Amino acid sequence: MMMSLGVVDREFHVFRGLPDADGEHIGEVKSFTVPVQPGWVVLDALLYLQAHNAPDLAIRWNCKAAKCGSCAAEINGLPSLMCKTRLDHMPLDKPVLVRPMRTFPLIKDLVTDVSWNYEINKRITPFTPYNDDQSTWRYFQEDADRVQEFRKCIECFLCQNSCHVIRHHRKFNHFAGPRFLVRLASLEMHPLDVADRIPFIKEEAGIGLCNITKCCTERCPEDIRITDNAIIPLKERVVDRYYDPITMLLHKIGIK
Amino acid sequence: MMSVHYETKTYDVLVIGAGGAGLRAAIEASAQGVSVALVTKSLLGKAHTVMAEGGMAAALSYVDADDCWQAHYKDTIRGGKYLSNYRMAELHAKEAPERVKELEKWGAVFDRTPDGRILQRPFGGHTYRRLAHVGDRTGLELIRTLQDKGIHCGIDVHMECTMTHLLKDGDQVAGAFGYWRESGRFILINAKAVILCTGGIGKAYKVTSNSWEYTADGQAMAMKIGAELIDMEFLQFHPTGMVCPPSVKGILVTEAVRGEGGKLTNALGERFMKNYDPERMELSTRDIVSKAIYTEVKEGRGSPNGGVFLDISHRGADYIKRKLPSMYHQFLELGDVDITKGPMEVGPTMHYTMGGVRVHPETQEVLNVTGLYAAGEVSGGLHGGNRLGGNSLSDLIVFGQRAGKHAAEFAKQQTVLPKINDEEVKGYAEELVAPFERDSKAETPYQIQADLQDLMANKVGIVREEQGLKEAIEELQVMKARAKVARVDGSRAYNPGWHLSHDIHNMILVGEVVAQAALQRTESRGGHTRLDHLEPDNEQWRFVNSTIRLNESDELEVSTYEKPQMDAALRDLFDKSDELAITQSKQKI
Amino acid sequence: MLEAFLSKNLVTQGFGKTDRKDAWWWEQVFTVVALTVFGLYGVYRAFENGFYEVGPYLSPFYSPNLKALFPQAFDWFQLSPAFLILWAPLGFRGTCYFYRRTYYRAIFNDPPACAVDKPKQGLLRPLADYTGETLFPFILQNFHRYFLYVALVLVAFHWVHAFQSIFWDGQIGFGVGSLIVWLDTILLTLYVFSCHSLRHLIGGKLNTFTGGIFSRIAYFKWFNQTKLNQEHWLYAWVSLFTVGLCDLYIRLVANGTITDWNTWGLDWSGVGCLH
Numbered sequence A: 001m002m003m004s005l006g007v008v009d010r011e012f013h014v015f016r017g018l019p020d021a022d023g024e025h026i027g028e029v030k031s032f033t034v035p036v037q038p039g040w041v042v043l044d045a046l047l048y049l050q051a052h053n054a055p056d057l058a059i060r061w062n063c064k065a066a067k068c069g070s071c072a073a074e075i076n077g078l079p080s081l082m083c084k085t086r087l088d089h090m091p092l093d094k095p096v097l098v099r100p101m102r103t104f105p106l107i108k109d110l111v112t113d114v115s116w117n118y119e120i121n122k123r124i125t126p127f128t129p130y131n132d133d134q135s136t137w138r139y140f141q142e143d144a145d146r147v148q149e150f151r152k153c154i155e156c157f158l159c160q161n162s163c164h165v166i167r168h169h170r171k172f173n174h175f176a177g178p179r180f181l182v183r184l185a186s187l188e189m190h191p192l193d194v195a196d197r198i199p200f201i202k203e204e205a206g207i208g209l210c211n212i213t214k215c216c217t218e219r220c221p222e223d224i225r226i227t228d229n230a231i232i233p234l235k236e237r238v239v240d241r242y243y244d245p246i247t248m249l250l251h252k253i254g255i256k
Numbered sequence B: 001m002m003s004v005h006y007e008t009k010t011y012d013v014l015v016i017g018a019g020g021a022g023l024r025a026a027i028e029a030s031a032q033g034v035s036v037a038l039v040t041k042s043l044l045g046k047a048h049t050v051m052a053e054g055g056m057a058a059a060l061s062y063v064d065a066d067d068c069w070q071a072h073y074k075d076t077i078r079g080g081k082y083l084s085n086y087r088m089a090e091l092h093a094k095e096a097p098e099r100v101k102e103l104e105k106w107g108a109v110f111d112r113t114p115d116g117r118i119l120q121r122p123f124g125g126h127t128y129r130r131l132a133h134v135g136d137r138t139g140l141e142l143i144r145t146l147q148d149k150g151i152h153c154g155i156d157v158h159m160e161c162t163m164t165h166l167l168k169d170g171d172q173v174a175g176a177f178g179y180w181r182e183s184g185r186f187i188l189i190n191a192k193a194v195i196l197c198t199g200g201i202g203k204a205y206k207v208t209s210n211s212w213e214y215t216a217d218g219q220a221m222a223m224k225i226g227a228e229l230i231d232m233e234f235l236q237f238h239p240t241g242m243v244c245p246p247s248v249k250g251i252l253v254t255e256a257v258r259g260e261g262g263k264l265t266n267a268l269g270e271r272f273m274k275n276y277d278p279e280r281m282e283l284s285t286r287d288i289v290s291k292a293i294y295t296e297v298k299e300g301r302g303s304p305n306g307g308v309f310l311d312i313s314h315r316g317a318d319y320i321k322r323k324l325p326s327m328y329h330q331f332l333e334l335g336d337v338d339i340t341k342g343p344m345e346v347g348p349t350m351h352y353t354m355g356g357v358r359v360h361p362e363t364q365e366v367l368n369v370t371g372l373y374a375a376g377e378v379s380g381g382l383h384g385g386n387r388l389g390g391n392s393l394s395d396l397i398v399f400g401q402r403a404g405k406h407a408a409e410f411a412k413q414q415t416v417l418p419k420i421n422d423e424e425v426k427g428y429a430e431e432l433v434a435p436f437e438r439d440s441k442a443e444t445p446y447q448i449q450a451d452l453q454d455l456m457a458n459k460v461g462i463v464r465e466e467q468g469l470k471e472a473i474e475e476l477q478v479m480k481a482r483a484k485v486a487r488v489d490g491s492r493a494y495n496p497g498w499h500l501s502h503d504i505h506n507m508i509l510v511g512e513v514v515a516q517a518a519l520q521r522t523e524s525r526g527g528h529t530r531l532d533h534l535e536p537d538n539e540q541w542r543f544v545n546s547t548i549r550l551n552e553s554d555e556l557e558v559s560t561y562e563k564p565q566m567d568a569a570l571r572d573l574f575d576k577s578d579e580l581a582i583t584q585s586k587q588k589i
Numbered sequence C: 001m002l003e004a005f006l007s008k009n010l011v012t013q014g015f016g017k018t019d020r021k022d023a024w025w026w027e028q029v030f031t032v033v034a035l036t037v038f039g040l041y042g043v044y045r046a047f048e049n050g051f052y053e054v055g056p057y058l059s060p061f062y063s064p065n066l067k068a069l070f071p072q073a074f075d076w077f078q079l080s081p082a083f084l085i086l087w088a089p090l091g092f093r094g095t096c097y098f099y100r101r102t103y104y105r106a107i108f109n110d111p112p113a114c115a116v117d118k119p120k121q122g123l124l125r126p127l128a129d130y131t132g133e134t135l136f137p138f139i140l141q142n143f144h145r146y147f148l149y150v151a152l153v154l155v156a157f158h159w160v161h162a163f164q165s166i167f168w169d170g171q172i173g174f175g176v177g178s179l180i181v182w183l184d185t186i187l188l189t190l191y192v193f194s195c196h197s198l199r200h201l202i203g204g205k206l207n208t209f210t211g212g213i214f215s216r217i218a219y220f221k222w223f224n225q226t227k228l229n230q231e232h233w234l235y236a237w238v239s240l241f242t243v244g245l246c247d248l249y250i251r252l253v254a255n256g257t258i259t260d261w262n263t264w265g266l267d268w269s270g271v272g273c274l275h
């Protein structure tokens, strides 16, 4: 798409607010006008607001290059990275609406409390190689490729925010969410790893709650094919262990 | 008066900063069996290290069997224009392979060689293919590996917690004081040893690849309790940052583009590097390539947006998307350029702080402050006058590990916690909340930062001269005064304006350190170019590093110290023709 | 993180409420219309019990025609032979990972679209609490691979019919009907062979492809199937249309509404059937 030339005044509707005692998002959408330069992303406009109109506007960001995953928010209703959403790719005449991620408790303005995610991560069995003699470790790029797709994850938690299992159904205590199913896949498919996380994936990570509706994949800024490459293969592994009588039998007698 | 209450936590070791260095230090310290706190200004896993792209240098010799630590050592010393700390460079070259392998043990998945080992790529200034990497997101792999290791080590991680002051008990560090970003409440961490891993100072510059976190906190805090900063005149301007559109100006274009065969051309279509470093061409060291681009643009051979062209499209779309995926997306999404089809426009961007806190080369203990350690970009010494690409990530893990180990050992020897002076702490707290009370019509710190960034770029930028530096130092005094009366709106809860109102002091202070150090060094070398002294002056400057500290009356004291001699065994590694490496110090100043 | 917030039911805004400004409902409308039209047509055709074969062509709804193949064995079965077979493609599509995504969204509104609110409860969501695929009936989705095994057999039959459709009276040739049968067979094959369960079974379940010849073969299979798998959604939709089209064409030729153009120069009226 072509860049629009020159500076254009554009309207922004930005959520400003503080949580109530429960972390509920309490506040209102405020309207601002920002002189937008060619090539700007949403974060540029918000930093402009910070510097000129609202010095205490809370935004979480770090790299401004879509590498750190700090700046997740909902832009025109779509969970997105603020530093990756170009303004000249949005209709010029309509205001741009920016809200915090709705799934998580509010801290202030556009910043939410994502600590739940860090708690989940701690419960995952870490990498467990098949032996300690590193000099024997060999694996091809083909193996690396599969795992590296998952390791591209920048932990923006947009997938967690988009997943209806937590967004709407609030299964925080029964479901690990797509981000951590991706992480589990990266460990389960690691060519050297031997830990068995299948029971955890079924029981605690609650993979059965995912109904593969793919909102996670749609919103992942790293284009990780979360559902196809991580979740469904894990579901199939769960089937092997818990549902398919043939593979269950094979597993029992020690054939994998 | 606002509340100046604070909570207190106690630990054996406090690590400030959760980038590669901080995480590695915390993991090591906790492995030694002491209690460890890790604090970071942002969320875990978001530190600057996550942005590193190209790779980490270690003489693993998987790809080039001839590579060895000695070769890495020589490259580092030569790349650092002979100003690196010899011992640090030696330890770094020797230990990097072990540290990189350790990452693999903890689950890192590096790109592979055809026989299934860690793949290494060529990089500017490295004689052999040496950089272990993961496409162009090596830093992400490093930080995620350490993060996932760290959360199982029993380290207490305090996220979005900013430390503003280091505390002392006599000559010994006693902990640190700061605030929770979320609530604005104050926190004091009383610890037997403190490790500083807070990174660099890039946000004092407008065009930079660095994130908002790089506000020179570590450097400033350490100076205020007696530490020295060395080599601060040496800033690395990375030759290839994005230049267009203006909003992305400065975002890094990884050196891996050149490592993978990217060609630099000017507006005339010339591969101009042949005029500057015909042997190494695009893979010359960063200081040389940056200056070359600067010269091309200045002499009117630049691209339409004031850069030069970098083209990798000849490697074919598949290869580019596999080896440089984030570059591909970055340009497509932010710059409207398809790099598999055509060239990108690039220009220099402020990237790395070679100098930093002066530390003991083996233990990383900060000179003059017992119990304080520093590792990573915040510390100085290893990189001398110019850092080689890939040497930072290895620096983080080598010296992060060392700092963690020695800090833990030190903490174990201490039987009691150092004492905290409550009055002093209350004073800091009052200082922090003061801006809320100021005139509501005063300017905000954002304006000051913008002015600072312009000033540093114009007068303490990629090229300097005496006149400009002197003016800069004067203008910085004015800014200091402005920062003291800047106002803050709103409450203490997650208030970036308030956060900046403190950080701005650090940036101005360290900005002045850079200017003073640059004024002192009357030669051009590595990341320091003086228009009024264009040549290196080996007689006077080859063997000295600059050092700056704050004296009792809070003024900067600039001086130099002489390098020790390189060990004979190390010196023998160099060719007889490599005079700079083998001649001994002749002259003092 | 705050416990209270975690347990708070956020489905408060109301069905279809969202800040999204794009046409998110488009996919839902399309899916509902497409599945309804196909479903009604399919049911009608299954009950119709006629016009499913003409000349060398056999409708995919009746393929294989078990009653014709094993008359004795299925003597007892009085209904349309379609019912002997339709459960298999229905089961395969019904448990297919792509169709699941599609009907959970469009029909169960769970969720209607990403970041769009869903009905709190209602006709289509009888369960008060969301349980995903963990309870009956949805837990049966886990048996998708068994439907895959059956679907592979069906594909084999389709190919037999495809070849039969280009022979008549010992003479090789083809008609518009054969083209449609081939198109349908090819797309059905692509659809079945791009299945996620197959991807797992032929290699995806391995943790490493490093090693000897067997690992290399597994990798080759998995890698190439993955390319197909990425287009699974497309094959799923298109093969649904071609199945319908193929049946419709055969029906229209069989009941004389249109005439099949072919190289044999026959209009199939009065000639018997192959099957």
Ligand SMILES: Cc1cc2nc3c(=O)[nH]c(=O)nc-3n(C[C@H](O)[C@H](O)[C@H](O)COP(=O)(O)OP(=O)(O)OC[C@H]3O[C@@H](n4cnc5c(N)ncnc54)[C@H](O)[C@@H]3O)c2cc1C
Binding pocket: B016, B017, B018, B019, B020, B021, B022, B039, B040, B041, B042, B047, B048, B049, B050, B051, B052, B053, B054, B055, B056, B057, B138, B139, B161, B162, B163, B164, B178, B197, B198, B199, B200, B209, B210, B211, B213, B217, B218, B252, B351, B352, B375, B376, B377, B378, B389, B390, B391, B392, B393, B394, B396
């Ligand atoms: C775009 C880019 C690409 C790069 N590519 C490479 C490469 O390919 N190879 C290479 O070797 N190097 C590369 N580098 C350089 C390298 O990434 C950095 O030098 C290195 O990551 C610094 O690590 P660190 O651990 O010292 O600090 P950081 O990773 O920056 O971490 C600093 C930490 O300190 C915390 N902190 C700072 N101040 C405070 C405070 N006041 N209170 C509490 N916490 C605080 C921050 O929150 C953060 O957690 C690159 C740098 C950039 C910007």
Ligand code: SF4
Binding pocket: A162, A163, A164, A165, A177, A178, A209, A210, A211, A212, A213, A214, A215, A216, A217, A226, A227, A231
């Ligand atoms: S596919 Fe599963 S994990 Fe992903 S958003 Fe949908 S329900 Fe959540």
Ligand code: SF4
Binding pocket: A069, A152, A153, A154, A155, A156, A157, A158, A159, A160, A178, A179, A182, A216, A219, A220, A221, A222, A223, A224, A226
């Ligand atoms: S999987 Fe994608 S969307 Fe989810 S946290 Fe990682 S990068 Fe973000």
Ligand code: FES
Binding pocket: A060, A061, A062, A063, A064, A065, A066, A067, A068, A069, A070, A071, A072, A081, A082, A083, A084
């Ligand atoms: S600021 Fe890092 S991803 Fe947007």
